[in-house]
Amino acid sequence: MIDVVVGKNRFIVLEKVNSIIKQKGMNFERYDFSTKDPDFHFLNVVEAISTISLFDNPRVVFLYVEDEKEMKRIDTDSLSEIIQNLTGVDLVIALTKRIPQTQKLGKIFKKHANMHVILEKDGFNKENYLRRLLKEKNISMSKEAGNLFVERIGEDYARMESELEKLGLLDKRIEKDDVDTMITQDIDRLVFDLSNALLDKNKEAAFRIYHSLLQQKNDPLGLAPIVSSSLRSIYQIETLVNLGYSNSQIEDMLKMSENQVRFLRSRRLGKVSNILYYLNKLSEMDQKTKLGEVDRFVAFELLMLEIMQ
Template identity: 25%
Template sequence: MNYTLIGSESYLRKRKLNQLKKEHDINDMNLITFDYTKDTMDHILEECNTMPFFSEHKMVVIQNCTFFGASNKDTVDELVHYLEAPNPTTIVVLDYDGKKDARKKVGKDLAKLTKEFRFEQISEEERNRMIREECQKRQITMDQGALREFQIRVGLDLNRLYTELDKLELHGGQITKEVIEALISRPIEDDTFLLSNAIFTHDTKKVFSLIRDFKQNNVEIIALIGLLAAQFRFLVQVQTLKNEGYSNDNIARELSTSPGRIWHTVKNVGQYRKEDLLTILKDLSILDQDIKTGRIDKQQGFEVFLLKHTM
């Protein structure tokens, strides 16, 4: 049996892979991992056709199977041909962190030749159920304020959810909002949202306060420029889809994000002029190029950008 693990929820894909390894009794010696974007298909298939070491089966995991996505035009005919008559001692696992394009022939062919498991991003309702179950299992008690703050800080990232619950389990006892604030950092995306909002409302004091927070968290200016550009691009996308009549849920599905994030964005996006958003995006792009080509000092250039758009 060969498998496809597909979807944006990396925690659940990883957990399923571990289950498959256990089901097929795969040890480290017989686990081989490839990256489709870096390794040649000839090399991968050569490994698939070799025998396992002192075991009934071996497992070949092919990560980053971008041929499932809409933008990749690869047909991977050699892989399809191999899976039509696979080596019975090799278990192939195709792994893709993204959305499958259902229109593509390669996706349809591989769905027939492998057992497919999909792991899309969980909903807020599913996330909240998991938190309740894990808290009960770990004997963690949170008051309502702590629970709300925990939900905000972990978002829909299951890797982060379980990591932060491990911290709270070590703390033990009654978990308050103050405990959450002390132990669990705010997602960088939240601070980016606050920064973009402060820039638009010309709140210079708030802008430079947030910049200090980013520095304390060792966020480089180049990385921050990228985060801001992604946030303003997101605002343009939400505004465009809203103007075209999309509901919040449909926008969330279209942009592969949580309904909660869309709800918070839609509340504010009406106050932004699209022309202003595009101007900021253009200025960020120019700043990024000027810094990377050495035409301007990154600190000075970023401060000039902030002052231009907040004064």
Template identity: 25%
Template sequence: MIKEWKAIEQKKLAQVYLIIGIEDYVINQTKEKLLNAVLAEDEQEFNYANFDLEETPIETVLEEAETLPFFGDKRLVIASNPTFLTSEKTKSKIEHQTARLEQYLAQPADYSILCFVARVEKLDERKKLTKLLKKQAVVIEAKRPSESEFLKWIETKAQENGFTIEQAADKRLMELTSGNLTTAMNELDKLMLYQFESKKIALDDVEKLVVRSLEQNIFLLLDKLIARDTAGALRIYYDLLKQKEEPIKIVALVASQFRLMNQLKLLEKKGVSAQQAAGILKVHPFRAKMAAKQARGFGKEELDFALLKLAASDFELKTGFGEKTQKLEWFLFELEDFRKAKRA
């Protein structure tokens, strides 16, 4: 869990916070905890402001922070996307007078809580302003959890609510939500409501109540291909069509997974682990782990063939050529024929 949350919940508040990372659950929970700790519900309309720094200059944000609270004692100001703290290029034409922020950090308004949300994996530590802000602010890391950390998040939330969850159920919840912590936490709320009386969550509960994510269905479809079960892969595809999923989206996700498997296979030859590759390729560690496992079921030539055919299907879908629901069907048949020819 996030150690800084306890102080926020106890209303031991800092004047400036800096959230760094791409895990939406941690970001959204931190913002919610700050809002609940700083302002009563009837104070939020006048004393809460949320800015996007790709659309608003930092001076406007600081003016808001320096404005006295209205019908209350505190003001909460959240500023997202401070690209001036990173090395990333931005399309925004907004110019920020960062010297104003340096001045503010030297003497922040004691009646305001200013929170920066940087949805990046890391800031540019070479910049003077980055160093200053990290020194002055309470820094909260919103990094994506590892597999063990993910399972701990689920287990801890269950325990905090007086529930126990089977280890197998915990792992299955992670699989069905494709390692998406926000989705997993929402599904856990549903499971706790379902087992409110017994306070025990079992694997069977997860199987009955948790809906597979689209990404998880794509994993299963590829598992069928690895097992050379084209009919099984087609059944999953038809189920997705019944759920109103668009063929172009399904093809794009299948292509993305094949591309990832190809990249992981190349990195594996260089001695790079799936965990390390996740950082290099900027993908979720759980997805990298699953893709690395699936990649072992395909040869390099099969992956190259699949990517070539999927690129052609994607082009035809985008240009309106042919019946869109048939594109993935033809791909599955062509891949099956190619693999049979390889074995012959």
């Protein structure tokens, strides 16, 4: 059996792959290959597919082509031949982009493989994933705690399992206060939210996020360069959008994920020249605070107010 999973979000793709493999039952031999691995060689994939199991166990070979450009590391003619004559092994292939049916391999996939295309609109249901993990780990959690947990995790889906293991050590029903105490918020998302609140001139949201960051022991001296990086990303994306680049082109050029680009493009970012001005002001503030010329808290808060005028 051959399954092909197509999607750009690595976490969601791997979740789908694991779900497919899990349905195949227990006691199978699994061989994983990723083109990201510097030691990757397609001949190793061929060998894993061709080698007969010593214990006659079912075998699953998983091949992950994590970047469209890495297809050059795959002998597509050989892979097409293997797929057409596959016996005694299940093959799961994950790709970031669907191969057109105008290509030989695309035609082979259509004829022989079960296609699983993860669309952008499908997203990822964090609540369902949380419920599944809670059941698997036999952890009880109140609804309020679950809502806060999902909020704190943000877009860092891979973090959910490790954070639940930490909460599981409490060996009791997890309440909202437990999550509030033990699970920190997604700092990257908070910083993006702060940057956007500043650009939207939303004082209430900006200072709420700012104080939340301070509560998590983030110092203004540390926040300034992170906010600068966030604004710089916004500046780069806004510039490329104005030049007519598509989301996928921006992802490749800036080495950003699909979610990052989509999230940033959904914002009303204002004029690019304004963002450059804010970057310069942040740089000036950083220098002055390090020289001890101004109090770091006062300087950062005054700059926030200036941006939101």
